[in-house]
Amino acid sequence: MSRIADxxxxxxxxxxxxxxxxxxxxxxxxxxxxxxxxGLPGAGxxxxxxxxxxxxxxxxxxxxxxxxxxxxxAGATLAGVLAMVRDFRSEDATTPVVLMGYFNPILSYGVDxxxxxxxxxxxxxxxxxxxxxxxxxxxxxxxxxxxxxxxRLVAPxxxxxxxxxxxxxxxxxxxxxxxxxITGTRSATTEQLAAAIPRxxxxxxxxxxxxxxxxxxQQAAEASRIADGAVVGTALVDTLAxxxxxxxxxxxxxxxxxxxxxxxxxxxxxxxxxxA
Amino acid sequence: MGNAVNQPLPNSFRQGPDSRGRFGPFGGRFVAxxxxxxxxxxxRAYDAAKRDPAFKAEWQRLLKDYVxxxxxxxxxxxxxxxxxxxKVYFKREELNHTGAHKIxxxxxQILLARRMGRKRIIAETGAGQHGVATATACxxxxxxxxxxxxxxxxxxxQPNVFRMKLLGAEVRPVTSGAxxxxxxxxxxxxxxxxxxxxxxxxxxxVAGPHPYPxxxxxFQCVIGEEVREQILAAEGRLPDALVCxxxxxxxAMGLFHPFLDDASVxxxxxxxxxxxxxxxxxxxxxxxxxxxxxxxxxxxxxxxAHGQIREAHSISAGLDYPGIGPEHAWLHEIGRVxxxxxxxxxxxxxxxxxxxxxxxIPALESAHGLAQVIKLAPTMAKDxxxxxxxSGRGDKDIFTVARHLGVEI
Numbered sequence: 001m002s003r004i005a006d007x008x009x010x011x012x013x014x015x016x017x018x019x020x021x022x023x024x025x026x027x028x029x030x031x032x033x034x035x036x037x038x039g040l041p042g043a044g045x046x047x048x049x050x051x052x053x054x055x056x057x058x059x060x061x062x063x064x065x066x067x068x069x070x071x072x073x074a075g076a077t078l079a080g081v082l083a084m085v086r087d088f089r090s091e092d093a094t095t096p097v098v099l100m101g102y103f104n105p106i107l108s109y110g111v112d113x114x115x116x117x118x119x120x121x122x123x124x125x126x127x128x129x130x131x132x133x134x135x136x137x138x139x140x141x142x143x144x145x146x147x148x149x150x151x152r153l154v155a156p157x158x159x160x161x162x163x164x165x166x167x168x169x170x171x172x173x174x175x176x177x178x179x180x181x182i183t184g185t186r187s188a189t190t191e192q193l194a195a196a197i198p199r200x201x202x203x204x205x206x207x208x209x210x211x212x213x214x215x216x217x218q219q220a221a222e223a224s225r226i227a228d229g230a231v232v233g234t235a236l237v238d239t240l241a242x243x244x245x246x247x248x249x250x251x252x253x254x255x256x257x258x259x260x261x262x263x264x265x266x267x268x269x270x271x272x273x274x275x276a
Numbered sequence: 277m278g279n280a281v282n283q284p285l286p287n288s289f290r291q292g293p294d295s296r297g298r299f300g301p302f303g304g305r306f307v308a309x310x311x312x313x314x315x316x317x318x319x320r321a322y323d324a325a326k327r328d329p330a331f332k333a334e335w336q337r338l339l340k341d342y343v344x345x346x347x348x349x350x351x352x353x354x355x356x357x358x359x360x361x362x363k364v365y366f367k368r369e370e371l372n373h374t375g376a377h378k379i380x381x382x383x384x385q386i387l388l389a390r391r392m393g394r395k396r397i398i399a400e401t402g403a404g405q406h407g408v409a410t411a412t413a414c415x416x417x418x419x420x421x422x423x424x425x426x427x428x429x430x431x432x433x434q435p436n437v438f439r440m441k442l443l444g445a446e447v448r449p450v451t452s453g454a455x456x457x458x459x460x461x462x463x464x465x466x467x468x469x470x471x472x473x474x475x476x477x478x479x480x481x482v483a484g485p486h487p488y489p490x491x492x493x494x495f496q497c498v499i500g501e502e503v504r505e506q507i508l509a510a511e512g513r514l515p516d517a518l519v520c521x522x523x524x525x526x527x528a529m530g531l532f533h534p535f536l537d538d539a540s541v542x543x544x545x546x547x548x549x550x551x552x553x554x555x556x557x558x559x560x561x562x563x564x565x566x567x568x569x570x571x572x573x574x575x576x577x578x579x580x581a582h583g584q585i586r587e588a589h590s591i592s593a594g595l596d597y598p599g600i601g602p603e604h605a606w607l608h609e610i611g612r613v614x615x616x617x618x619x620x621x622x623x624x625x626x627x628x629x630x631x632x633x634x635x636x637i638p639a640l641e642s643a644h645g646l647a648q649v650i651k652l653a654p655t656m657a658k659d660x661x662x663x664x665x666x667s668g669r670g671d672k673d674i675f676t677v678a679r680h681l682g683v684e685i
Contacts, residue, residue, distance in 0.1 A: 055585040056458065056570060058465045059308040065452055077582045103306060103569045108583025130306040130569065134296065155310040157472055162313060177310055181470035 003096040003124045004149055004172040007046060008207040008228055017224025018046035019269040020209050021262055022100070022233030024067035025050050025084055026076035027240065032250040033071075036240075036258050037088050041095045043259040044266020047209075049127070049231065052081050052101030059129045061184035063234045066241065070248055078105045078114065082121040089122030098151060098172075100127040103138070111139050115146040125149035125172045133169040140169065153177050154200060156192075163203055173207040174200060176227065178214075184234025187213035193226050217268030225272040232265055289536035289612055292603060297486020297573075300609065302602035305485040307572045310469045315572075318476075319487040321392050326494075331387060338383045339498065342416070343373045345380075347499075349506035349663070354633040355649075362516065362656035364649055366636070366666040367503050369527065376639065376668030377527045378409040378480055381495035386413040389476035396420040396475045400464040402429055402457035402523065403594035403641065404436025405668055406480030411445035421445040424463045427455035429593045435672050454587040457523075457597045461571050481524025482601030485572030489601050496530025503663055504534055511661060517542045517652060520665035521644040522615070523559065523595035525604045527667035532613060542614070545604060546648045548590035549617035559588035561600045562608045562615040570598075575605040591620035591676065592640035594668070618647035624680055626650055627670060639668030640676065 011018050021040055026033050040048050053071035057064060085097055099118065106114050106128065118126070126148055131138055133152070143150050149172025157180055158166055167174065176196065178188035188196075193210060200208055210223040211231030223230035239261050243254040292299040305315055325331040339345040350366045369377040382399075389397060397419050401407030407423040414421035423440055427449040430437050440447050453459035461484075468477045482489045482496070500518075507515055518535060520528035522545040535541045550558035558564065561576040568577040570585055578586040578598035588598040607613040618626070626646035631637045638646060642665070649664050656662070670677075678685045 054583075055453065056462050058462050058571070059310065059469065061466075062452075072584060079582075104577070104579065104585070105583035107568055108579065108581070129308050130572070132305065132307060132309055132312045134305050134312070153309040155308075155313075157310055157313045159313060162316075166309065179470075180310060180472045182466045185470065 002147070002149060002172070003094060004047070007096050008173060011046060012228070015273060016270060017227060017272070018209065018229035019044060019220060019224065019266050020047040020049055020211070020229050020231040021045040021236060022049040022051060022231060024053060024064060024071050024237060025081040026053060026071035026074045027067040027237070028070045028244055028248055028250050029074045030080065030084065032254055034084055034087055035255045037084065038091060039255060039259045040262060041092055043262035044270070045095070045262055047096045047098065047229065049098045049100050049233070050081060050085070052078060052099055052105060054102040054105060057102060059182055061182045061234060063184045063237045063241065067237045078109045082117055082123070085121045085123055096124045097122060098125040098127060099123055101129070103128050103130050106139070111142050115139070115142040115148060119146040119148055123148060125151050127151045127153070127175060129153070133165050136169050151175050156180050156196065167204045170206060173209050173229065174204060175231065176200060176208055176210045177212045178210050179212050181212065183212055185213070187215065187219065190222055193223065197227050217264050220265045221268040221272035224269045230269060236261060289607070290533060292606065293486060293490050297490070299603045299606035302567070302574050302605040303486055303489055304574050305572060306569045306574065307485045308469065311465070314468065314472055315485050317392065321388055322487050322491050325388055325391060331391070335384050335387055339380065343379050343383070344371065345498065346502045346506070347371050349503060349510065351510070352634050355630065356653070358633055359650060359653040361653040361658060362660035362662045363658070364653055365507065365515070365661065365663045367499060367531065367663055369499060369665060369667045370636070370638065370642070370669035374405070374409045374412050375671065376405040376409065377496060377499060377530065378406045379412065380498055380530070381492045381526065382406070382409040382413045382478060384495040385478045386417055386419070389478070390417065392476060394474060394476035396422070396471065397478050398422045398424065398464050398467050398475055399478045399480060400424045400457065400460040401480060402460070402596055403592065403639070404429070404433040404440065404672060405594060407445070407447070408436050408439050408443070410478050411440040411443035414445060415443045422467065423447050424450050424460040424467070426457060426460045427451045429456055432676055433593055433672060434675070456587070457593070458585065458588070465571070481526040482529045482603060483524045483571060483573060483575065483599060489573065489603055492526050493529040493533055493603060496526050497533050499527065499530035499665065500532065500534035503531065507661065507663065514538055514541055515661040515663045516540065516656065517544060517662045519544045519546065519645045519648050519652065519662060520667065521546045521595060521641045522600060522604060523548070523597050523641065525601040527665050529601060529603060531665045536612060543612070544648050544652065545613050545615045546644045547615055547617045548592060548595035548644055549619040550589040550591070552619060553617060557589035559590045559595050559597060560617050561598060562604065563617055565598070567605065573602045575599050575602040576608070591623060591680065592644065594639070594641040595644065616648055618644040622647040624677065627677060636666065637670035637674070638666055639670050640673045642667045
């Protein structure tokens, strides 16, 4: 079994959902970013999502756009992100790592070589925002061959007719985008989620994580209770951004502030009991 | 969609795209899942509209009585004499209502949006021509209109910003990136994702996810179809060369496409070389870029070695885009169209020459096409014919040009 499947299965036995945390690689610099990454499992992150910086992140809100700009200024490349995952893997063999990003840097790196290198670096899954099932043949065969899960977004706009096609192209877990919109802008209501998740459950056995708009420990607990995991991204990126100095450089407490927030999210998620 | 319709026929350049929205390897639908159902809805609506005679009739009524089509084909005699070679004709798209070719496709898209029951229209704009056209159509049909425009472009295209506001549109300056057309398009896509239920995204060029490249092309083909009729009436034969500036490439696709299978017609798409092809400051995606994926389609892009998109530069805001429509990328690779370049300086010279010789102040975009005509016409015999797509008028550019000429107005 893959690390992703192992982790969700283990948490299911514990009777709780996963806390999935997002950080943008190289934000605001490679050393700080790696320090946060290394601290995440200890702070309670169950699955780690690493954003691969891109100049034109069309599904992301202002916070992650700015994070990408900081990261690119700090010299982020896809090769650099993979090196970061290798560094992380030298200390942690079990926490699943998912790369989330856009297709062009992967195309530029070379799809075959990227899938091979990503798997060898310890990446478990990919979320490629702008490769929908219609374009899956661009990377699916290579990802499968390398043993990488292709995690797909399912949106409120994904209708009943389309859902089976999207789910069939997904492995690892389903990332349910809880709002129509971009990252970090608004939140779904508990009622909306309570209606959406059973709809998906009827179509898939895969674990379901809810993302986009989950900011507080309470929201994370709620989402992880309704589904199998809660993804927190922009709220952590905001904390990191608020900790920077006027020049956008990390301060001594940047790593600690982000990890403290992860701890409070993890505490809430761990206290929440899942709906049977 | 039946496959029979989408299978490219042998010996034709006009059968694309295939059912996946591909022109050769280019095009496609590289969008987030949130947008995918919308894109499919637009495609279904367009397929239905295409087959509906009432849709076509309404659009043609608007083109005739509101836009003022057909636009004239003008023999630029003084310019022809000055250049001393081929006869130069101008396709006068600048005489359209709102001053450019953009209105052709906008009106059709707005009719489509109405069929889809959408009440709110969003658009991206570079030079502001597409924004003005969209704001105009929205005023005409009483629809809410939001135009995303890079903050840099807002600055250099003040007259068009004011026009859009007069027409009742809301102009939202975009500060991310370099604040130009690429960033405006990102922001429009983000808006669309967030407002799926009531909003239609009116894309201004032959780029973006399928079906936009084919749809906008089809709507702009009115340009080339008219040229064919007009030149046959005037000269009794087809032209020897077609010339048009390319940013995203909608005016060029509209001119070229109806002639793609006429082997005797050479075609020149003119990219903006900005401060020079060997500087970092140009917008020549085909001449200096390589294939990649941005804004929903695979095409030639200006990008660095790591696949990060580079900022484009051109004196013309309408050409200041690091990509190009996917059909152009395909036509470039198969060699059917020659993609050449013109610098800022060449465009400025052409701008002034055209104003003095023909009494027509061209848009800076069109001046890039004219710069190629200035190079090309003298190399051709006097019985040869060139048609330039004069895609827009230059009133909006006089401030930019004045600044470059060191004149204060």
